[in-house]
Amino acid sequence: MHPASPCIPATAVTELLLIDTIGPFFRGYDRRVINWSKIPWDHAGRQGVAWWETVCRELGIIGRQASSWGFNAASMDDVAHLADHAWIEPEVRRRIARYRMEMRDCFRVLTQAGLAVHVTMDVFSATPGLLQRLEFENKSVNEYLRELLDQFLTDFPEVAGVIVRIGEADGKDVHDDFRSQLVIKTPAHAREFLEQLLPIFEKHGRRLIFRTWTVGAYPIGDLMWHRGTFAETFRGITSHSLVVSMKYGESDFFRYLPLNRNFFRTPLAKIVELQTRREYEGCGEYPSFTGWMYERYVRELKQAENVIGCMVWCQTGGWVPFRRLAFLDREALWNDLNTFVTIRLIREGTLVEDAVHAFAKERQLGDPDALLELLRLSDECVRELLYVEEFAQQKLFFRRVRIPPMLTVYWGNLFVSHSIRKLLRYFVRDADAALRSARRCMDNLDAMIPLAVRAGVPVADFEYMRDTFRLLALAREYYFAEDVNDIEERIAAAKTAYKAKYNKRGLRARYRVKTDFKPLLLNPRHLGWAIRFLMRRQRGYRVVDRLIILSALSLIYRFIAARRPHWIPGFASKSAMGVDVVFR
Incomplete structure (x- = not known):
């Protein structure tokens, strides 16, 4: 690949300790179930001066506290709503212009607190008009993004890097001017994307943080756990601007998962994604302590080459009604505790017990042993x-997905x-x-x-x-x-x-x-046959997976979705991206 540009700063390969900071943007967002994956742009766009002043004040609180605990970088949404381009519809561009102005103040607050700002980006987010223009001009997504990011990084010198998500798109509840879609479908597509985009980041001396998180769609869908897909994606890539970001396990943020072995399969700079607001475990409404689990992962990661830090999700993730915001709400005690202990583990290798005692002292709680x-x-x-x-x-495993270890919640x-x-x-x-x-x-x-x-x-x-x-x-x-x-x-x-x-x-x-409680009219023996046919206990694909499960089953599912949609549970078809994404 391309050698690192001489303008890449030394800090590009030093410790990177990211914390997410989007919580303030949900103030006043009056929905029972909230999609915590992204800033609700339409909601933010309707707010006046007082709301934005509150956002900046709360970002200052987050930034100062996170920096004092040891974080040195922050993640913020998102390139699609901040990068201007002539092909975007005029009305949307007017809204982008206002958003850019307000977000500059937000970036300044975080930078002054000592956090290097990193902005998220889905590949690929676009408006209907932009998609039409790309097709008319016969321009590829990569070509467009090269131009867009070159200008974006010029316009925002305070942005230290971009966090790229290629394996998940917007949920079905997102009704935005921009909609994201999955366009990188194979390891070759992903490598081509990196080869074309990394020179832009090298030119500007910024980071491209590439997330391996996927939800099982297309041949790239097993990137987070399949050694062959992982190796093919990063084959020949050597840029110092690249940081590979991986969740700690082979599925989402659940327990009972072994450490992702791909941390040991590349010399590229890597960070581990950890979640302290546990989206599948109550989001801090009750204590779901991660200290001892993360302590084991940190110990194992010491054996991996070039792990330079972490990305801690303390406010982001999930479609839930829970609202406690780390750093901001007194009720968010358990999320704050998880976050405090996590950064102590990562930065200093502190024992969990010592970190809990230190947190109890800082928050002036009662008996730390209790x-x-x-x-x-x-x-x-x-x-x-x-x-x-x-x-x-x-x-x-089912198709390209490791089945979550949680079934009843x-x-x-x-x-x-x-x-x-x-x-x-x-x-x-x-x-x-x-x-x-x-x-x-x-x-x-x-x-x-x-x-x-x-x-x-x-x-x-x-x-x-x-x-x-x-x-x-x-x-x-x-x-x-x-x-x-x-x-x-x-x-x-x-x-x-x-x-x-x-x-x-x-x-x-x-x-x-x-x-x-309606009985499932399926003989236990037949259920066993179905499970053994559809699921496997090994990472590698069986012959039946390659011949039927990965191909023919997609056609069968599309037929059922079109002709018998009532066979698919409403929850599975309507939440997040919908279960159909697993069959792509």
Whole structure:
């Protein structure tokens, strides 16, 4: 590839400790379920001077606190809404001009706090008019982006780099002037993109942070875990402007995942993505402590070459009703704690116990030993009751996706259904152990209330956790217990009581409980055949995957979606990008 430009600063390959900062842009965004993946541009564009002043003030709070903890860079949205181009519709360009003006103030606040600003970008985001013009002019996406980013980096000298996402596009709920779409479909496409774009970053002395996160679409869809796809994508790339960004596991931000082995397969500069606002684990409404899990990853990463830092997601991610904003809301204590401990682990290799003690001292909490015991008990509850441990420990793949280890909870929804019961009974052999762990966790939750008082942390968070996990414990009985009387009625009653308690005005940021006890009319033997045919326990593809699962199944799914759309669950087809993306 291209040698590094002489103008690349020495800091381009030194420590990079990124924190996301988009939380303030959701102030006043009055929706029950929020897409926390991007700044809601339409919402921001309607706001006046006072709102933008609040955003800058809160960015200052985030920046100063993050910098004092040890972060040196910030991520912010996004190139599509900041880069001007003559082919964009005039009305949209007028809105971009105003947005650029306001965001310059935001960038200045973060820079003054000591954070180098990095701006996100989907490949590829475009307006309808822009797409038409590209087709008319017969210009490729890469050619357009070369021109766009060259001008963008000229216009914004304060931007230290661009964070590129190529494996996921906008969710189905996004109705914006710009819509992102997946245009990089193969490792060759990705390598061509890097070869054409990196010289622009070398020229300007900036970073291109390339995320390997994918959701399984197209041949590039296994980039985050498949060694062959990974090797082919970065073959021959040597630029010092490139930083490869990888999530810690082979799936999204879940537990029970081994460290992504691709950290050990390239000498290129790398950062690890860690999430401290756990989008699948309550988003900080109750403690979902990551300290001991991340401590293990950090220890392993010491053996990998050229890992230069991390990207910590403390406010971004998921389609959820939860609203606690790290650094800004007093209620966001657990997200702040996760973030504080994470950066201490990354920067200094601090022991988790010492980091927790330091946080308790900084926040003037109560007994730090009581806090540590609380975190140990809550960590056990999350691992064993939010997840079903025996299922979570299994390595399962479908097409190009590692199947998430969490089956009964998804973002802001708790699912209790007969179909999940059938699946869990297939995968989980030791039903008694699953039931015992649920009872033990409920005992833990009772013991956590007095510990919370001693630790000087909100007791209400543990009461909410206990009420929520009680539903999970009832669901565990439904899944695994034999001859349990009235379990469906008890779950229905608990659901009604939970909704009455937590669905009041001002308490919308709570889980929705979705129940379906209608029997799944599928013989267990036939279910087993289907699972063994569709899923595999190895990373490598089987012959049946290459001949049928990766090709013919896509055609079958498209036929079903067109002719029998009611066969596809509404939640699966409407949330995020929709389940259809897995079949591309």
